[in-house]
Amino acid sequence: MASKPPAGDPVQDAPLVVDPQRAAAGIHAIGHTLRIAQQQMGVLRTAQTLLKVNQKDGFDCPGCAWPEGDKRHAAEFCENGAKAVAEEATLRRVTPDFFAAHPLADLASRSGYWLGQQGRITQPMYLPEGADRYEAVTWERAFAIIAQELTALASPDEALFYTSGRTSNEAAFLLQLFAREFGTNNLPDCSNMCHESSGSALTETIGIGKGSVSLEDLHQADLIIVAGQNPGTNHPRMLNALEQAKNAGAKIISVNPLPEAGLERFKNPQTPLGMLKGVALNDLFLQIRIGGDQALFRLLNKLILETPGAVDEEFVREHTHGYEEFTAAARAADWDETLAATGLDRAAIERALAMILASKRTIVCWAMGLTQHKHAVPTIREVVNFLLLRGNIGRPGAGVCPVRGHSNVQGDRTMGIFERPSPAFLDALEKEFGFAPPRHHGFDVVRSIRALRDGEAKVFFAMGGNFVSATPDTEVTEAAMRRARLTVHVSTKLNRSHAVTGARALILPTLGRTDKDVQAGGRQVVTVEDSMGMVHASRGNLTPASPHLLSEPAIVARLARAVLGPRSLTPWEDFEKDYATIRDRIARVVPGFEDFNAKIGRPGGFTLPHAPRDERRFPTATGKANFTAAPVEFPKVPAGRLLLQTLRSHDQYNTTIYGLDDRYRGIKGGRRVVLVHPDDARELGLADGSYTDLVSEWKDGVERRAAGFRVVHYPTARGCAAAYYPETNVLVPLDSTADTSNTPASKSVIVRFEHGE
Numbered sequence: 001m002a003s004k005p006p007a008g009d010p011v012q013d014a015p016l017v018v019d020p021q022r023a024a025a026g027i028h029a030i031g032h033t034l035r036i037a038q039q040q041m042g043v044l045r046t047a048q049t050l051l052k053v054n055q056k057d058g059f060d061c062p063g064c065a066w067p068e069g070d071k072r073h074a075a076e077f078c079e080n081g082a083k084a085v086a087e088e089a090t091l092r093r094v095t096p097d098f099f100a101a102h103p104l105a106d107l108a109s110r111s112g113y114w115l116g117q118q119g120r121i122t123q124p125m126y127l128p129e130g131a132d133r134y135e136a137v138t139w140e141r142a143f144a145i146i147a148q149e150l151t152a153l154a155s156p157d158e159a160l161f162y163t164s165g166r167t168s169n170e171a172a173f174l175l176q177l178f179a180r181e182f183g184t185n186n187l188p189d190c191s192n193m194c195h196e197s198s199g200s201a202l203t204e205t206i207g208i209g210k211g212s213v214s215l216e217d218l219h220q221a222d223l224i225i226v227a228g229q230n231p232g233t234n235h236p237r238m239l240n241a242l243e244q245a246k247n248a249g250a251k252i253i254s255v256n257p258l259p260e261a262g263l264e265r266f267k268n269p270q271t272p273l274g275m276l277k278g279v280a281l282n283d284l285f286l287q288i289r290i291g292g293d294q295a296l297f298r299l300l301n302k303l304i305l306e307t308p309g310a311v312d313e314e315f316v317r318e319h320t321h322g323y324e325e326f327t328a329a330a331r332a333a334d335w336d337e338t339l340a341a342t343g344l345d346r347a348a349i350e351r352a353l354a355m356i357l358a359s360k361r362t363i364v365c366w367a368m369g370l371t372q373h374k375h376a377v378p379t380i381r382e383v384v385n386f387l388l389l390r391g392n393i394g395r396p397g398a399g400v401c402p403v404r405g406h407s408n409v410q411g412d413r414t415m416g417i418f419e420r421p422s423p424a425f426l427d428a429l430e431k432e433f434g435f436a437p438p439r440h441h442g443f444d445v446v447r448s449i450r451a452l453r454d455g456e457a458k459v460f461f462a463m464g465g466n467f468v469s470a471t472p473d474t475e476v477t478e479a480a481m482r483r484a485r486l487t488v489h490v491s492t493k494l495n496r497s498h499a500v501t502g503a504r505a506l507i508l509p510t511l512g513r514t515d516k517d518v519q520a521g522g523r524q525v526v527t528v529e530d531s532m533g534m535v536h537a538s539r540g541n542l543t544p545a546s547p548h549l550l551s552e553p554a555i556v557a558r559l560a561r562a563v564l565g566p567r568s569l570t571p572w573e574d575f576e577k578d579y580a581t582i583r584d585r586i587a588r589v590v591p592g593f594e595d596f597n598a599k600i601g602r603p604g605g606f607t608l609p610h611a612p613r614d615e616r617r618f619p620t621a622t623g624k625a626n627f628t629a630a631p632v633e634f635p636k637v638p639a640g641r642l643l644l645q646t647l648r649s650h651d652q653y654n655t656t657i658y659g660l661d662d663r664y665r666g667i668k669g670g671r672r673v674v675l676v677h678p679d680d681a682r683e684l685g686l687a688d689g690s691y692t693d694l695v696s697e698w699k700d701g702v703e704r705r706a707a708g709f710r711v712v713h714y715p716t717a718r719g720c721a722a723a724y725y726p727e728t729n730v731l732v733p734l735d736s737t738a739d740t741s742n743t744p745a746s747k748s749v750i751v752r753f754e755h756g757e
């Protein structure tokens with residue numbers, strides 16, 4: 001029998017379903033944006049913030065990592081960016097009185113949506129061992145508690161330092177420096193759950209784990225393939241770039257199990273005509289089965305190889321390695337297997353091929369639809385093979401475009417937030433700071449959860465994020481977190497990770513992107529790196545939520561002094577006073593940041609070097625771009641089951657829930673929905689509007705259950721289902737991860753449905 005969703009949540013989850021929308025953005029989006037913004041921030045702050053988002057003298061939008069163009073519009077933000085800003089700049093406050101009134105058990109019974117709606121945290125809070133609620137604590141005492149627990153550890157590797165990708169370059173650089181001076185490379189980050197597969201695949205094949213295109217390249221492309229990405233919701237400003245490309249004659253192919261609104265039709269809110277009519281962005285929609293992408297690109301590669309004159313022979317000869325082995329594998333690709341893996345028909349693939357062959361400049365963009373699968377890394381390598389074949393890298397209008405998530409997730413990695421740092425990076429750190437950093441690898445996210453579960457790690461410190469909700473296997477992860485001696489969260493807003501704690505817990509409230517940051521050395525700026533390797537400054541302009549907040553760099557600097565004491569030669573006090581002194585050090589440690597302080601003075605910032613893009617040089621082990629030839633894989637789903645992907649609604653930012661609607665998909669007032677193709681639903685006896693439990697089946701034999709989901713008949717690919725994250729993270733087994741990158745396979749969960757007769 002289908003059971004009811006967990007009790008205790010004051011938010012009624014009662015989804016209503018209407019027809020999905022065909023177009024994204026437009027007038028409706030603007031009204032919606034302003035309404036949400038004013039509810040949270042009031043009229044004045046709405047004006048103060050929304051006019052500064054992504055302006056050259058303003059702050060970087062805390063939403064996605066999509067870059068800003070050189071010619072900025074007065075409103076360089078989107079509906080979802082405005083929601084992200086409103087969420088942070090809200091006038092609502094979580095004070096010590098709030099914690100006095102809400103014991104831990106109460107907080108643990110609330111939904112993530114409710115927790116987030118309570119507002120900005122105003123003071124450091126401490127949960128003593130055995131206490132039933134948080135109490136206010138001074139900063140000094142908070143740092144002393146952390147220092148006490150950290151110094152009591154048998155080894156520095158019993159501590160974990162997590163980073164969520166909103167953290168600025170300056171704070172990230174300090175955090176990794178502190179962790180390494182303390183003695184560990186345990187620096188898991190959200191990237192481990194996000195684009196790690198892209199980083200792994202790209203580093204091996206082109207020598208750098210970052211995308212190779214600029215906005216200008218998108219505008220100049222003949223063909224843009226958008227695979228496994230929903231830009232209408234998650235990167236709305238990307239639609240402007242796609243529209244511009246389209247106006248210049250580009251074709252667009254989208255590859256997705258779902259028809260996503262933004263790609264079908266885009267109503268540009270920044271042009272009057274766009275608002276009324278909108279443009280159809282998609283020229284071809286390949287409605288692929290979940291996990292079929294590697295098979296698709298492999299077959300396309302075979303077809304390119306079989307077309308006389310289609311391969312860029314000169315590029316292959318001059319710049320690549322492994323061609324023979326790859327062509328042997330590609331020639332063996334099989335139509336029938338591909339059609340089974342992808343669910344596509346032959347005619348659609350042939351149409352795609354014609355567009356590919358007609359294009360002289362091709363870009364492939366992708367996001368979580370490709371990265372969160374068991375075979376994500378070989379899938380992305382196959383995309384690289386596809387681009388290499390026709391020389392589509394290192395020239396205008398062509399290249400790889402992994403579209404990043406968090407606004408500074410790429411920068412955090414550049415700053416050394418990585419559990420497997422390169423020896424070169426550690427050498428530079430050692431030389432600059434005069435200590436010997438640990439050389440052995442640390443734990444990524446999945447490995448960190450295991451370490452907590454098995455008692456190998458005892459202190460968990462998070463620079464932002466919402467670890468227990470964002471990670472897989474919620475029950476396992478929460479139990480693991482509860483075994484910690486101490487859990488510490490540097491946060492702006494309340495979330496579930498504050499309610500699922502170790503024996504002792506701390507919440508350290510911090511400034512956000514929109515807040516004015518004044519230190520002893522004056523008003524500070526921080527910097528971020530976008531999805532295309534552009535680094536620029538970000539300046540908040542709002543009065544902080546409370547006088548007790550510390551900035552992220554200040555928190556790390558004070559923590560480092562409390563923990564390391566005189567044994568550290570690093571000038572932590574100077575770093576806190578003036579972030580320019582941090583940038584001077586970054587300039588000497590991280591390649592590409594020479595003259596950092598001078599360069600961020602330039603409006604718009606500067607672009608980091610990227611050898612494949614700039615000079616067709618590939619810093620791989622072979623010194624060439626590597627073709628690869630992995631066996632083709634795709635998920636096999638037993639009869640009576642569907643393959644579930646866990647994705648984002650239009651009203652959320654990862655685990656932050658802005659509202660209960662998913663407007664483009666026609667879902668209103670609830671999140672516990674599962675989208676199923678009507679024909680699959682009929683076969684499985686799932687009536688539209690009925691309720692079902694989702695039960696995930698994994699080879700460990702453990703059955704994981706998410707209860708009480710409303711069935712929605714929806715035009716997804718056959719054999720596939722979709723439901724929102726984080727409600728469904730309970731279904732993703734901890735050990736179900738991508739080969740090589742170890743990213744949780746959260747787009748590929750085999751589920752059966754249990755429902756009343």
Ligand SMILES: Nc1nc2c(c(=O)[nH]1)N[C@H]1C(S)=C(S)[C@@H](COP(=O)(O)OP(=O)(O)OC[C@H]3O[C@@H](n4cnc5c(=O)[nH]c(N)nc54)[C@H](O)[C@@H]3O)O[C@H]1N2
Nearest residue numbers: 080228229230234290291367368369405406647648653654
């Ligand atoms: N408003 C808003 N913006 C965000 C975020 C947010 O939560 N809200 N999150 C940010 C973050 S951290 C990230 S990483 C990005 C995420 O951006 P996306 O990757 O766009 O996010 P998802 O909702 O996970 O969507 C995955 C898309 O891939 C498709 N897909 C799923 N499985 C497959 C498959 O096997 N093959 C193919 N071809 N497609 C597939 C899904 O149908 C969906 O369209 O967005 C960032 N921006």
Ligand SMILES: Nc1nc2c(c(=O)[nH]1)N[C@H]1C(S)=C(S)[C@@H](COP(=O)(O)OP(=O)(O)OC[C@H]3O[C@@H](n4cnc5c(=O)[nH]c(N)nc54)[C@H](O)[C@@H]3O)O[C@H]1N2
Nearest residue numbers: 164190194464465466470490491493495646654655725746
């Ligand atoms: N099933 C499933 N799981 C997934 C995914 C999926 O598609 N499916 N996607 C994965 C992906 S791509 C990602 S990136 C991760 C996201 O994982 P995380 O980055 O850990 O999660 P977020 O929800 O983005 O974190 C939100 C919290 O960050 C804090 N915060 C916000 N702004 C600031 C700030 O300026 N400073 C500080 N210190 N804190 C701040 C707030 O307290 C807020 O509650 O989730 C992953 N998990």
Ligand SMILES: [Mo]
Nearest residue numbers: 194195405406
């Ligand atoms: Mo992400």
